[in-house]
Amino acid sequence: VIELAPGDADYPARLRDLASAPDPLWIDGELDVFRARAVAVVGTRRMTGYGERVAREIAAACARAGVVVVSGLAQGIDSAAHRGALDAGGRTIAVLGEGITLFVASVHGRRRPLVPRIRASGALVSQYAPTFCAQPWTFAKRNATMAALADAVVIVEARAVSGALITAADARGLGRTVFAVPSAFGSGASAGTDALIADGLAIPLTTSGDLLRALGRGSRGSEVKDDPILDVLVIGPAGLDEIASRARLSSDRVASRLAALVLRGAVETLSDGRYRRV
């Protein structure tokens, strides 16, 4: 873990936009990751299957276009974004709300294996001393740092009250472009992002191509997968009966085609017996 002051040459330049740039800033990882274009992808910890897919897909598209994905390594959308970028071979920065050493020692569950992968090509960043313990207010301050480290911010899923909305407000204050993913029809999980769009505070984001174009990285032919089953699974995971009725296919056809998609790795089985597009 190294310690940088705003005066240092390696200090992330974009952070100087903040009224009070973190001083010092602790970094564990590669320093050149801060020089690339970057997008922050953030959202709720209690994500839906739909939100997870969107976060992964946006992060993967950024990774393929060489854009660094910045997020907060919380459970839910943040982790999905980091994972999506890493799985697509991209680089990613995790901005923590507590000391790096403490976090690395105490994180468990599905986020733990992400830590070495993030550090290998990207970086863990914190404005708090390595053994500083998280407080409720440290996450709010971390959100501003996260917004400053990125050229644009995407809010994937946020409830009416959500930390991701603080990040959106910070990003607007810094002049960063703010995108929000509209909710799926009938889902209450994105009340916060819908409100941002309705109030004109964020640009609705419906394809990752729009995001990359805004960053000047024209989309590299966003893959149009023309498969009725994959189309059905765009909205979120579904069980066999639901896929069959929405795709208007017989259950035998669905079984044969879905099995082929699973074997190809395009669809995975969830622990509750539903199927999700990867």
Place this chain on the structure above:
Amino acid sequence: MATEVAPAPAARSVARVAACALWGLETAMVTVEADVANGLPSFTVVGMPDAAVSEARERVRAAIRNSGFEFPLRRVVVNLAPAERRKEGTGFDLAIALGVLRATGQLSRDAGALCLAELALDGTLRPVRGVMPRMRRALAVGVTSAFLARDNAAEAAALGADAFGFTSLREAVEHVEGRARRSPAPPPPAAPRPSHPVDLADIAGHETPKRALEIAAAGGHSLLLVGPPGTGKTLLARAIASLLPSLDPDEAIVASAVHSVAGLVDPERPLLAARPFRSPHHTASHLALVGGGSPPRPGEVSLAHGGALFLDELAEFSPSVLETLREPLEEGAITISRAGSSATYPARFTLVAAMNPCPCGHAGDPSVQCTCLPDAVARYHGRLSGPLMDRIDMRVHVPRIPYETLREEGRESSRVALERVLAARERMRGRLVESGRRSNSELTVAEVRRHCRLTADAEDLAAEAVRAHRLSARGFHRVLRVARTVADLAASDAIRTPDLALALLLRARA
């Protein structure tokens, strides 16, 4: 045994009566020897009696006096041979009483039958648990008649024995003396097939879960239903009872014997006809689920032998209790080791389990927001160990059903599905005819190779599945067994692509 059946000349000082001891489902013939000799009046039972057997002395003494006989004021010793194993329970009372009467000359002939009953102080005979397995043992060694309490007579008669049911000790003595001969109890009618409380026609939508139930019922494959609360998982699981064919005669005897030991048989109709459906609560202990204890009793896995075991809220069961299911799921039997002995009970059942998708229950539910963090959901599923999930053949999502589907008419009834199950079971039996096994879930690896022929397309799919490392060898064989059942239900000789695809998709674990 021959000595008891042969007519004895006259009163003699040592009398022998046949009885049978029971440990769990294990049985052994016991000879009750009674000796009456001069000396200070005493009554001793030797031969490793437990507390209940020792107490028989008081019951026997009172019953003999209150039946109008005389209890000898001499030195009475009763030995339960072989003496090296502990005898449990109250089933020896009648044998001891008849032995004492014979030894004192108040009974002029040997009983010549298996005697199994508890005595009341007034000489009334009371029924005991576990008559069926003990009668089976007696028949195996050539003792074909039995003296029992009236309520137990049907159990022995169901096995083809000459079962005499008496209401009192006096009646039994009159019968042996030939003063009032009784005729053996007629073989009881088989228990009627119960009308099933849940029919498939009661359940709207859920096509894949219903299909999985049918596959489970036909092939004996294990099934896990996952879905939000209130979507009908329990109803679906209970419907499997309506899809199971009646027990075969040999299966019925084994299953009824287990129920007899647990004291769960109907005294009028002790022979089970319908396959058992057991649903222990998720707070069930080790002993309740797999059996054991002192005296050993069969657990739920053995009571479900030949039928279905339903575990609702699977993730709420204690993990160590769930681990004990691995052996019966693999072997179809459970071995209980206790100090000094180990016993193997039958436990071949179709496992049907249900659970919520997450701690709050609403993950994937479009109408209610799930409040669980992702790590909490992963932990919840982590409660089911890998080896256990490995033995679950099918995992099916049970979604919330929209109103329009709930109102739909013209659903298929269980009777139609049962026809398909019966036809599929017939096909399976035809293949396994010489092995004594019955269902596809019991196919050995060699039989899987011989009987699970794939069409050319399905062969490609299978090759791809193994190549993509989506399946271990054991997983692959389990998938083939399920696919075999899917094809059997469709009356197809070869396994076709959709059959194999469904089996692959429903497999919970690589």
